[in-house]
Amino acid sequence: MITCHVCKKKIENDNVHGLYYKNKPYCVECFCSTIKPNEVDKHFAYLKFQEIVGRIPTRAEWTQCEKLIKESDWNWQKIELMLEYVYVIEQVDFESDRGVIGLLPYYELKAKKFYKMLDDVYESLEEDIVDEVVTVYVKQLEKPRKKVELKSIDDLIDWDDEEEWQE
Numbered sequence: 001m002i003t004c005h006v007c008k009k010k011i012e013n014d015n016v017h018g019l020y021y022k023n024k025p026y027c028v029e030c031f032c033s034t035i036k037p038n039e040v041d042k043h044f045a046y047l048k049f050q051e052i053v054g055r056i057p058t059r060a061e062w063t064q065c066e067k068l069i070k071e072s073d074w075n076w077q078k079i080e081l082m083l084e085y086v087y088v089i090e091q092v093d094f095e096s097d098r099g100v101i102g103l104l105p106y107y108e109l110k111a112k113k114f115y116k117m118l119d120d121v122y123e124s125l126e127e128d129i130v131d132e133v134v135t136v137y138v139k140q141l142e143k144p145r146k147k148v149e150l151k152s153i154d155d156l157i158d159w160d161d162e163e164e165w166q167e
Contacts, residue, residue, distance in 0.1 A: 001013070002025040019043075041075065044080060045080045048084065049083060061101050064101040081115065
């Protein structure tokens with residue numbers, strides 16, 4: 001548990017409810033409201049990189065990210081989505097000679113198609129779902145009762161056998 005630097009609320013340090021930014025603990029609400037939006041997006045891209053790759057980005061990888069943003073229409077959220085698409089959806093292996101960030105632009109068109117399809121699916125689900133109450137009446141089945149078979153004591157004992165009686 002950590003205590004938020006701004007609101008002093010106790011929260012989990014799990015990058016969902018609470019996180020550290022520049023060595024200060026924040027709850028997500030305070031972090032998003034007190035830090036510049038671009039810095040918030042940059043920090044979440046940094047966390048996404050760590051989550052997917054399993055380590056912090058190198059200086060070269062981070063410079064590549066910043067170069068993508070300056071030289072194209074990319075932003076930090078797009079870098080997050082591309083990391084997710086390339087390394088989680090497409091399951092491309094990490095290879096040190098290719099780098100992690102250098103591959104992202106090559107998958108941009110496929111990722112756009114994938115996320116467009118995903119948005120379409122979510123929209124279609126929202127339209128088709130109708131909450132309707134259905135009442136089902138079930139008649140309980142009765143189990144047939146077993147008939148008890150009565151046997152005569154005469155069938156069980158052989159009365160003619162005297163040896164059986166003498167014991």
